[in-house]
Amino acid sequence: MGVKETKTDLLQGTLDLLVLKALALGPLHGLGVSTRIEQITKGTFQVKPGSLFPALHRMEEAGWLQSSWGESENNRRAKYYRLSRAGQRQLETETQEWKRIAVAIASALRAT
C-alpha cells in the first residue's frame, strides 16, 4: 500500500486543503474524511485523529465547515461535516495558492 509514512507534521495549509478537497465531494464523518484522504492521495497521507479532529473543529470555527449529527452506514450515530460557501471559496483560494507554490517549487528544483 505505497508509502506508509504518517505525516502528522504536514504543512497546515496542506492538511486544510486535503480536508476541504475530501469534503468537496460530499458530507463525511471524521472516519470518512480520513479514509477519503487516504483514497484520493493513493495512500500517501494517513491522517490520524490527533490532527484530524483539531483541524475539523478549527475549520468549523473559521466558518468553512458546518456539522450535523446523522446515521452512519452501519447505523452508528456520527457527526457529519460538509463545506460551507466560505469553505468552497477557501478551497478555490487554497487550490490556486497550492498550484502557484507547486509551480514555483518545481521550477526551483529544475533550476538546480
Added chain:
Amino acid sequence: MPLLSRAFSFWRNLSRKAQVDQELDEELRSYVEMLTDEKVQRGMRAEEARRSSLIEVGGIEQVKEQVREVRIGATMATFLRDVRYGARSLARSPGFTAVALLTLALGIGANTAIFSVVNAVLLRPLPFPGSGELVVVRDENGKTGETFPSVSPADFFDWKSQSRSFASLAAYSGWSVTLLDSDRPEMIPATRVTDEFFNTLRVQPLLGRTFRSDEFKADGNVVILSYRLWQRRFGGDPNVVGKTLAVEGGDITVVGVMPPEFKLPATAEAWTPVAQDSGEMHLRAARYFETVARLKPNVAPSQAEAEMRTIAARLASQYPESDSNWSVLIEPLRETLVGDVRPALLILFGAVGLVLLIACGNVANLVLARATTRHKELAIRASLGASRWHITRQLITESLMLTCTGGALGALLAQWCVGAIVWLVPKGLRFPRIEEAHVDTAVLGFTFAVALLAGAVLGLITGMKASRADLHESLKEGGRSATAGWRVQRARGAMVVAEIALTLVLLAGAGLLIKSLMRLQHVELGFNPEKLLAVPVGASMSKYAQPESRAAYFERLAAQVQAEPGVQSVATASCPPMMYTMYFPFAIEGRANPNEVPQAWYNAVSPNYFSLMGIGLLEGREFTDHDRAGASNAAVINETMRRRYFAGEDPVGKHLTVNYLNTPMSLEVVGVVKDIKQESLAAQANAQIYVSYLQVPWFSTTLIIRTENDPGALIPSVQRAISSVDPTQAGSGAKTMEQLLSDSAAQPRFYSLLLGVFAALALLLAAVGIYGVISYAVAQRTHEIGVRMALGAQRRDVLKLVIGQGMILVLAGTIIGLGAAFALTRVMKSLLYEVGATDPATFVGVTALLALVALLACLLPARRATKVDPIMVLRHE
C-alpha cells in the same frame, strides 16, 4: 463569520464547555466504533479490532484537549489579530489617536463623574434595612397647598395611637446639647427622638445600645453619639459607653455609638430621647416634629395615606383652632431625603450625556476623515478577499479600542472629578448623600457600558460608510473617489449640524442658570448685609427658666459683646435672616374665623434690630426699651402681612392673637416694616410678626453684630465675651452674613458651575468639530480655489466661500438647536429664579456666542484657503 456570531460561538465554547465536551466525546466514540466495525469487516476478531482502534486513535483525552485548544484559540486568534492590526493602525496616526482619546476621555469622564453622584444620591438604596417600607408622614395645608415637613407633638401621638397601617411610627426634632467637658463649651447639633425611632429604621448601634422605653421622660439623661462626634471629640474611645458627660443643664450618660453610615437627620451629631411625659407633648399648633414610619408589609402607601387622611379629618373637627385645613401626605423616605435634588441631578446627567454625544460626533468626524484617507488601504484589503464583514469588524474593533481606552482614561479623570465635585458642594449644605459619591464597581460598569456603546456606534457609522462606498471604485480611480468623498463630507456636515444643535441646548440651559444665579445674587435683600456677624447662643433652661431672667441674660450678653473692640453695634433676633425661621398660627382679634388658621413667621428681636439691619419702617414705630415685661405686648408686622390681612385698613392699633406654645398671646400692632429676605434668597416673603425679646424672650437667640472691619476676625473675641457672661454657654456656629448669603445661593451656584463647565466643554468640542470639517473641505477644494483665484476671485470672495460653507452648517444647527432648547429648557423651570425657561435675552445671547465661536473656527481654515497660490495649483495639474 460575522462578529456577533463569532462572539457568540466564543461565549458558547466557554460557557457551555460541558456540552461541547460531551459532543466531542460522542464524536470520538463513534469514530472508534466505526473504525472497529471496519477492522472486523476486514476479518479481525472483535476484541482485537477494538484494541488496535484505540491504539490508533492514541490518547483520547489528548485529542480532546487539542480540539478544545483549537476551538477557543481560533476565536481568540482572530480577535487578537484584529486588535494587533488596530493598534498598529492607530499608532500610525498618533495625532488622530491622541485627539480622539482626549475627546472620549473628557466625554466619558464627565459622564462617569456625574453618574457616580447620581448613583450615590439617587440609585443606591438608603442605608437602612428594608428601606423600601420607610415613609414620611407629613402635614399638608389643604388651603394653601403647602406641605409641611413636620407635625405637632400632640397630633403625632394621636396619629400613632389611631393608625393601623404602620409597623411603627417615630418622630424626631432638632435641638442642641452644649458639652461642658472641656475648657471651651461646645454646642452640638442634636436630635430628640421618640421611642420607636431606632427600631423603625432597624439600625443597630456600633457600640452599646439604643434607648430603653423607660428613658423617654424628663430625667432620661442618656445620649447616643454619632460616629463622627465619637471620632472627633472622643478619639474613637472604645470605652465611651457608660461615660457620663457634663452638659449644660446636668449630666448625661453615653449609652451607644451609631455606625458611620447612619445619618438621620444629616446634621445630627447626637441623639437623645424625647421626654414623652412632658407638657410639650400636648402642643398641637406648633409643627416641628419630623416623622419616619415603617409601613406594615402589604400595606401600600396610598392605603396608609387614605387612613391617615381620615384620622386628620377627625382631628381637624376635634381641634379646629389648630388643625382645620390640615391634612396628611405620605411619601417615601427616599423622596424626602433626595427629592429636592433629583430634578437638578437628572438635568446635569442629561446635559453630560449631550456632551458625550458631541464628543462622539467629533470622534466620528475624525474617524470619517481618516476613513477617506484609508479608503485605499481598505480597498486593497477588500480586493485581497476580505469580506465586507471582515472590514466592518476591523473598524468596529478599532473603534472599541479607542472608546475603551478613552473610557479607561475617563474613569481616571472621573476619580479626580468626583473629588472636585464633592469638594465644591459647600459643607453643611442640604445636599444629601453626596459625600458617598465615588467611582466604584457599579460606576465602572456604567463607564464600560458607555464606552462599548460609543464604540459600537462609532464603528457602525464608519463601517457603514466604508462598505457602502464601493471600495473597488476607489482603487480604479487611483484613490480619489469624488463621489465617496462627497458622501462622507455630507455625513460629516450632518454631524456638525447635530453638534451645533446640542451645544446650543447646553448653552441655553447654562445661560438660564447663570442668569438666574445673577438675579439671585443681586436680589433686593431688604437689609444691609455688610460686616454682619451672627452668633447663635442658647439659654440654660435650668438657670433661665423664667422669661425675665432669660431676657436679662440676653441683654447682658449684648452689652458684653458691645464692649468688645471692633464691634459697632449689637442686636439680637431669635430668627436672623438666612439662618432660622419659626412659624406660629395667629388670628386677628375681632375677625375670628375658626376655619382659617393663618401662619406667620415669628421673630423675637431687640429694639435696635431694625435700625441695625437697616430694615425700613413704613408706619407706626419700632420697638423701644419700654416694650418689656409689664407693658402691653407690642408687635411689628411686615408689609406682606399688611397687604395680605389688612388690605385697605390701618393695622396699627389692631390686636393679634398668636398661639404661643398652646397659650393665646395678645399683641398690639405698633408698626409696619419693609419685607426682607428671611428664609433664603429665593423664597418669597411671608407674613411676619416681630415681638420684643424683652417682652417675650425665646429660649435661644442669635447675636447680630455689625463690626467695624472683617466680621470673621471677631469670632474668637465674641465667644470669649459670651463665656465671660456665663461659662456654661457656648457661642458655636458663628457665621458672617456674607457666608450665610453665599450658602443660600450655594446650590444654584453649584448647578450653574457644573452646567457652565459642560456647556463650555460642548462649545469647545463643537468649535473643534467645525474647524475639522471646514479645514478638511478647504484641503479637498484647494484645486478649485486655486482655479477660482486664477480666474480673478479676490481673497474676500474666497473667505466668503469658505465661511459661507461653514456658516450654513451653523445656521442649520442653530435653528434645530433653538427648537430643541425651547422644548427642553422647560424641565429646568424648578431651578430658575425669576427667569423664564425660554428667556429671549438668554437665547439670543447664547446663539450669538455660539455663532461667534463658530465663525472663529471657520476663519482659521478660511484664511488658509486665501493663501492658496493659483500658480502652484495649476502647475501641479
